[in-house]
Amino acid sequence: MPIRRNNESDRARQVLAQEAARIIVDHGIRDYRVAKQKAAERLGVGTRGFLPGNAEVESAVAEYLQLFGGESHSDLLRLMRTAALSAMELLAEFSPRLVGPVLAGTADENSAVNLHLFTDSPEMVAMEIGDMGIAFRPYERRLKSRRGQVEMYPGFEFSHRNETIQATVFPVDGIRQAPISPIDGKPMRRVDSGGVQALLRHI
Secondary structure (H helix, E strand, C coil), X not given: CHHHHHHHHHHHHHHHHHHHHHHHHHHCCCCHHHHHHHHHHHHCCCCCCCCCCHHHHHHHHHHHHHHHCHHHHHHHHHHHHHHHHHHHHHCHHHCCEEECHHHHXXXXXXXXXXXXXXXXXXXXHHHHHHHCCCCEEEEEEEEECCCCCEEEEEEXXXXXXXXXXXXXXXXXXXXXXXXXXXXXXXXCCCECHHHHHHHHHCC
């Protein structure tokens, strides 16, 4: 009996993850918690004990895009990664790294290209972007460090090659330890421009 109950629980989590993935892709909802709650409401199930983890939802998003995105999703990823590489070249002095959905392959048309930059003077990034004649919007991002502390990091959002670029700025020594991913609780995966070039060769 316990095995059957576990199987039913696993199946319920899987169905919820798939519905949450559909909501994320179709409605552009970026908050996994909100997507999971909406999925539970739509399927008429309680959220107690059945909600899938963020990693399960991200995996379901990747599967959904693979199934229903097809060639158009591959084209979108190619465009976004090309824009990322170009932006990284513009900001090369700040040792840029690509992170997030564009790196993971789970990006859709509502996603931004997320970069991490490294300098002890965020103002230098603003000056660099401004000197290129690019309009930008400053923002702050809350990220969890390895020690479990939530810290605020400055960032700059701008448009490049028809894509929204969000460049979050870390101190120079922040390149050694990535912040914790809200998806799986592990250090965020980061790649440099060489890594993005390799991704482009394999799309």
